[in-house]
Amino acid sequence: MNTHSEHIYEPEYIKSLFDKMSKTYGLANYISSFGFTERWRAACLRNLPAIRPESTGYDLMTGMGEAWAHILPKLNATGKLIAVNISPVMVQKAGAHRDKVRNHTVEIVQCDVLNNPFSANSADFIVSTFGLKTFNDSQTLALAREVNRLLKPGGAFSFVEISAPKGWLFYGLYLFYLKNIIPLIGRLFLNSADEYRMLGIYCQKFANCHKFADALRQQGLEVTDKSYFFGCASGVTGRKKI
Numbered sequence: 664m665n666t667h668s669e670h671i672y673e674p675e676y677i678k679s680l681f682d683k684m685s686k687t688y689g690l691a692n693y694i695s696s697f698g699f700t701e702r703w704r705a706a707c708l709r710n711l712p713a714i715r716p717e718s719t720g721y722d723l724m725t726g727m728g729e730a731w732a733h734i735l736p737k738l739n740a741t742g743k744l745i746a747v748n749i750s751p752v753m754v755q756k757a758g759a760h761r762d763k764v765r766n767h768t769v770e771i772v773q774c775d776v777l778n779n780p781f782s783a784n785s786a787d788f789i790v791s792t793f794g795l796k797t798f799n800d801s802q803t804l805a806l807a808r809e810v811n812r813l814l815k816p817g818g819a820f821s822f823v824e825i826s827a828p829k830g831w832l833f834y835g836l837y838l839f840y841l842k843n844i845i846p847l848i849g850r851l852f853l854n855s856a857d858e859y860r861m862l863g864i865y866c867q868k869f870a871n872c873h874k875f876a877d878a879l880r881q882q883g884l885e886v887t888d889k890s891y892f893f894g895c896a897s898g899v900t901g902r903k904k905i
Contacts, residue, residue: 669799671861671864671865672797672798672799672802674749674775674777674778677749677750677797678749678750678751680858680861681726681748681749681750681752681753682750682751682752682753683858684858684859685727685750685752685753685755685756699892699895699896700793700825700896701729702891703792703823703891703892703896703898704729704730704733704792704793704823705733706823706889706891706898707730707733707790707792707821707822707823707889707898707900708730708733708734708737708790708792708821709733710821710889710898710900711737711788711790711819711820711821711900712788712819712821712900712901712902713819714737714738714787714788714819715742715787716737716738716739716741716742717738717739717741717742718737718738718742718743718787718788719742719743719744719745719785719786719787720734720738720742720743720744720745720786720787720788720789720790721744721745721746721747721781721786721788721789721790721813722734722744722745722746722747722790722791723747723776723789723790723791723794724747724748724749724776724791724792724793724794724795724797725746725747725748725753725757725771725794726748726753726756726757726792726793726794727753727756727757727760728746728756728757728760728761728769729792730790730792731744731746731760731764731769734790735764735767735769738767740766740767740768742767742768743768743769743770744767744768744769744770745769745770745771745772745781746761746769746770746771746772747771747772747773747774747776747779748771748772748773749773749774749775749776750773751773754771754773757771758771776806776809777802777805777806777809779809781813783812783813784812784813784814784815784816785813785815786813786814786815786818787815787818787819788814788818788819788820788821789810789813789814789818789819789820789821790820790821790822791822791823792822792823793823793824793825794822794824795822795824795869795872795875796824796825796862796865796866796868796869797865800874803874803875803878804878804881806875806878807875807878807879807881807882807884808882810879810882810884811879811882811883811884811903814884814903815903816903816904816905817902817903817904817905818902818903819900819901819902819903820879820884820899820900820901820902820903821898821899821900822872822875822898822899822900823872823889823891823896823897823898824869824871824872824896824897824898825866825869825895825896826866826869826870826871826872826890826894826895826896826897827866827867827870827871827894828892828893828894828895829893829894830893833893833894833895837895838867840863841863841864841866841867842860842863845859845860845862845863846859846860846863871894871897872888872889872897872898872899873888873897875899876888876899879899879901883903883904884901884902884903884904885901885902885903885904886899886900886901887899887900887901
């Protein structure tokens, strides 16, 4: 497996990777991060600038809908959440999750977010939790353009991703986590460490949200950088100017 080529960022590769991990991804993510991913996901949604209950928004790279519990309480029965994922198997899992959601409208769309069917100025808000690491630099710029295109004037956004912390102690623990804990979880749950080892490679190559924040600023968006637990996760929140 050539883990250092741009091949790992191709949409078909990403789709196949998450299809394979879909059965255990949520639980393995939670265990391997000692529950921190759920805390950071909640913080990301708390940092989302205030939205109206009747808003329409996108949950990009939605996975199995892990963030919905933090999004849907912000919406009333006329609000709408559009959940987007590239993996058809993840979309099926999200569909099963949607069946348990009542009094809320959730539309699930399988597509590459960089090649999507959505109209410009259609989003009151955009969120994404732990989906940024699978984008290379050029894709990150393209994603920033899509965020700007989709948001209505005054629309809000919030993103979070696992990141490389500063300081030798935390960075050493971070590398140990990526290279040992994540593959171990993959071996225990999938009898194969390869797919979960790829998550570690994506995280290490991603580093943090700084490039994405700069890309959003280049689009003229108002951006605030966020850091969680000594930089072990990072994020961006902000708005599109009116």
